[in-house]
Amino acid sequence: QFELLDHGLGITNLASRGTASAAELARAELVAGGRLLATKTAHYAPQFVAVVGVTAYRVAFDRPRARIGPQEERLHGARLWVLPNPSGLNAHYQLPALVAEFAVLRQAVAAPPP
Template sequence: MGYSPEELQAARDRLVPDVTASGLRVLFCGINPGLMTAVTGHHFARPGNRFWPVLHAAGFTPRVLKPAEQGELPAYGLGITNVVARATAKADELTAAEYREGGRLLAEKVARLRPQWLAVAGVTAYRVAFGDKHAAIGPQQRTLGSTRIWALPNPSGLNAHWTLAAMADEYGRLRAAAFGDGEPVPHQMHGAEGS
């Protein structure tokens, strides 16, 4: 699945469709699509990104899904969106204004889809998008309507001070809050179909 530097650069600014449905348990929210995601159309597609292994290790999915299997997420009560829709090589190419506008659009999306939890994978992105400069990893005081918010560590392989195990523990805390402590991994939930 090798892509040339030219193919990757051509994907810059491309939009990647969300994976959503109404009434999800958790809507995961990345910072913005990377170039590999933009080329493939699959979220968290860059090799080395730990989102898919962490999702499984935290008990959200019964096995490690491949990025190309992202369409299975709503059956598990899960979805994916981004704070900023525009694809870039690195998140530091985004402006504070883009984050703030992304936060506004995200609030509208959440009002429409009404997930139980919005899980922002990147506490810095959450801080800028929602103007909460003191936010820490974990559940937030702020809500968007009835939707609770959880700031998660960014699963990027570049986020080296979070090990896969520590990340899985934090994502697992969210899974327990969203699905209940004793619940097993969700299997093909009903009622998570699209609107």
């Protein structure tokens, strides 16, 4: 996790424990994780923040209508992106659709700043 910072990348979790689905996490856990992510974003000042799992994002950031893809709001200046969870339990996104969504984010990250 910390070695990625040397390459301008970071990774973290909204919840400190693993579960089969976001539905197994308490709202308070996800909200606390969202606050911690906001604190880390303010500290490290990334250009992009991607959250994997729209259900977790909706709860953590109180955005019940959020959709997969770029979000209107920013998080401490970072462009905010929501990606589908690649879990096998996510029947809405098969591998080609997952790859396509992650590729759109990759293209946005690689593009010159607006």
